[in-house]
Amino acid sequence: MSRYKKAGNVDRLAAFRTTKPETAIPYGLLKAARKSGQLNLSGRDLSEVPQNVYRLNIDEPLEAQENVSFGGSDRWWEQTDLTKLLLSSNKLTQLSEDIKLLPTLTTLDLHDNQLSSLPSALGELQELQQLRLSHNKLSSLPKEVCALRNLRSLTLQQNLLENVPEEIGQLGTLTELDLSNNLLEHLPSSIGCLKTLQKVTLCHNKLTCLPDSMGQLTNVRLLDCSNNQLTDFPVSLSGMLHLEQLYLRHNKLSRLPQLPAPALKELFAGNNQIELLEMEQLASLTAVTLLELRDNRIRNIPEEITLLLTLTRLDLTNNDISTLPASLSLLPNLKVLLLEGNPLRGIKREILAKGTSDLLKYLRRRIKEEPERAAGRPTAMTLPSEAVVNVHDIKSLKTLEYSNKQAESIPDALFDAAAYQAIITVNFSRNQLTSIPFRLLEFRSSLSDMNLGFNRLSRCSPDICTLQQLTHIDLRNNQLTELPSEMKNLSKLRSIILNYNRFSSFPEALYHILTLETVMLGNNQVSGVNPSHLMKLINLSTLDLSNNDLLNIPPELGLCTSLRCLSLEGNRFRTPRAAIMAKGTDVVLEYLRSRIPT
Template sequence: MSRFKRPGKVDSLAGFKTENTEPSIPYGLLKAARKSGQLNLSGRGLTEVPQNVYRLNLDTPEEAKQNVAFGESDRWWEQTDLTKLLLSSNQLTQLSNDIALLTGLSTLDLHDNRLSSLPNDLGKLQELQQLRISHNQLRSLPVEVCALKNLRSLTLQENMLENLPEEIGQLENLTELDLSNNNLKGLPSGLGHLTSLQKLNLSQNKLSCLPDSLGQLTNVKLLDCSKNQLTDIPASLSEMIALEQLYLTHNKLRLLPKLPAPMLKDFYVGNNQIEQLEAEQLACLKAISFLELRDNKIQTLPDQITLLSTLTRLDLTNNDITNLPASLSLLPNLKVLLLEGNPLRGIRRDILTKGTNELLKYLRGRIKEEPEKEDEGNTAMTLPSQARVNMHSITTLKSLVYSEKQASSVPDELFDAAADQGVTTVNFSKNQLTSLPPRLMEFQPSLLDLNLGFNRLTCSSLDICKFLQLTHIDLRNNELSDLPSEMNNLTKLRSIILNYNRFKSFPEVLYQMVSLDTVLLGNNQVGGVDPSRLIKLVNLSTLDLSNNDLLNIPPELGLCTSLRCLSLDGNPFRTPRAAIVAKGTDAVLEYLRGRIPT
């Protein structure tokens, strides 16, 4: 008898058999999906989609094959069609035509995979409203996708698309189309048929021209054509009457495009080759609020710059400007003027470093003022306090101004004169106010713009949080160190200026105010920011943190891709180096993203 025990039954072919490699999905997940209509398989390392996912609403559930009793929550026959399927951040290289079995899908997320093609039967998903295919390896878009008549959002950024089918114009209900970061050299004229489109992103491609048909997109509010090779903009773009934001940075434009778009508020034309600004182009910008012209070759500013009466922010960083026209100070709404990197002459350095307000005041001093008339008729009246009330300004411009008086209070006569006038703008700057004037609350229903800069406020009154219509507030040059949490009630606030105060940290409440597009916090003592919360401010385009106490800049700040102007000068951090900071916002954000641990 052998001294060794004979092993159990051995499969002699075991070494030649291949294991079943079909990925396994927890049955409980599929069971829950039948009830909710949503299935999230993101980040599971899938190389293919399991067959039981495609057949989720076709095959009889396992529990139905067993002789068991069902409670109310387990009635498998009351299942819901799958409407939302998330397959992002996997390793999918292909998608089966069986995707057409999920006829009820309204959302399909395939972003961050390895797809080089899409199945033709994808076009059969007629209920589909959202299709995300970004961060894949697509070289072309199958024409069948253009049959998805109910599609509202199509995101295709970060692929390798070289062209688009002419039939893309059949997506008549599409409101958002993102084609950024591809290899597109041209666009089909059919793109102009997407008349429901509101957002179109064409940035970071290889476009040298845009089709005239883009002018037919009369509902587009945001058009991003930055980082292409454009040398000209078609005149038809002036027909995009709803356009509010236009990005043309990092192209090869030599002239500021002539675009009489009546709603255009934010115009980004930085990093081009523009040498001069012409009055004809400026006259078109009737609603402009933010004009970015940084990193061009502009040498002079024309006196017609005063045509931009609605302008609040002007970025002229890194140009060739040697002199500033005094007429620049006549822009009534200009709050931010960026001039770093220009060879300016005739203006002392200390004036330039004191900020926009002091610079405009200096330029106003260059204008020869006409002697004031003794008799001003009914447009003004002299009060016992010697305050002058400009009734024309109150009744016509809806503006109440009591500035540069060095007063500790505002006379009641001013409030009496402005009663029931629907005042929208109040300027009490450059006084000695230590608190909010109580009668300011009389303008609560109508006030949009409040300037309390250059006073002696030590805390922000809770009453400010009751002005629910406010879109702009200026609190610079006070003694503030915090903001009340109730300020998050100001859901329409777009910009807040807090320069030259005593903030030691980024105000907590600002992280919650998603309407903000401008936060100016320069010349404080801020020691850090939280990029994970800052990234949630999706509208934030301008952030000034210059001259603070930032010892390090978190790399995750590079993920705040909505930022178009980030000021970090004058902080004690070592990285990024000054040479990188000098290159501007885009270079800083790209550098920071490159330092994020993987």
């Protein structure tokens, strides 16, 4: 009996079973990758990629080798080829030629490793659409990478690249190219062949000039050449007719670029050597809303500045400006004028300290008061409430202003004076309004800019949604908790400021306004956002969620690649860490993308 008992403990099939190989990758992760086609190995301290990862599409899984029964959901012969491989934030020093065994890859993420070279086999991944190589030690880019005919995004920032191969012009489907933070002194002329490019980032290199062929990049919307050694911006680049954002900070430019830029909205040219603003350059900026010229050598502002009818923000900090032209006040949309660090004369310091609105009022009075009085015409009419109806602003600037009065309502006489006028701008800020004035609807066909900040609004009437021309709404410092769903019908709205209110969630209506470029929601009580809805806002470039109640940041927020400025400080989440946040929006978004679960 003892003999049979002993025999009963023996595994009679032991000789027929296959021993599971030792691997640094949990087998369950590989098994899940066969089903999903995605494998995330980020942040695992890998010094090399295990061979079973390369052979994931080739070797039979253990289930097929063993005599094991399993359900329909585990049928190994129905496995999915690997399309997404994430290897970021490891310690990889090289990548094996065996990467060619994964020909179905569409995304390969190798950022934040220690790669000094790349295998030529990368060129065999003909399905590849995204190749992320930032934060490595690459000194060159193999020509084989330029054979990836389906590649859409190539990110190479924070490497040691001294040149780019001429063959890069073969990447005919590329829409994003990031070569920032390298050692580039020039670019190949073939870059002009990348006709589908939309975003080009070249900042923090050693470029002294740009190739003329870049003028052929007619689809580029963002071009960042900051922190280089550019002395001029070639006229040949005037072919970039869809350019919306141009960054030229920290170069050696002596003049603004002269471009027929019908779509250019933001031009950053601070920290250069610009001394004069010339009419030809200003006249080309027909759509610019933000012009940054801080830390230059500008001595005066020409009268031609009034050509910038769309300008909302002008930064002239730290220049050599001694006088301001009164015509500056005629810019109809100017909201922010920064002049600190200039030797201004003739304007009292207390006027400058009051901010843009009061400074523009002062300059406006210099234009109109004396000529009007000399002609014997009254400049304004006084109402019983002691308010002043500025007829000049109403008729010439199409502006209706009644701000800083601490009033509980807007006098009807003000609206009466603006009757039959195509009012564009309304400023009723810094009062005690508890509701939006109903008579604003009289300007529904023209009103584009409305400022009701610093009031006591606890509710936003759906009537506001009939103002179909609105492009900018300022409702900061009120008591709002929600926005009406009808706001989604504001099809031209580009920016909305809701700081210092009482929102507990991201206003649902904003997810549906596809034209939005700026959303300011700082200092509320927002506890969450829906990244899948935010991704639909393809024009959103600025999102302020600072000082709210966010307990976690969804990794999918990193897919909102249109964002140029994301403010998250002052919330209660633990990740991303402060060190990552301090590196700026691009790094935060990249970090979030690397944490998306497969």
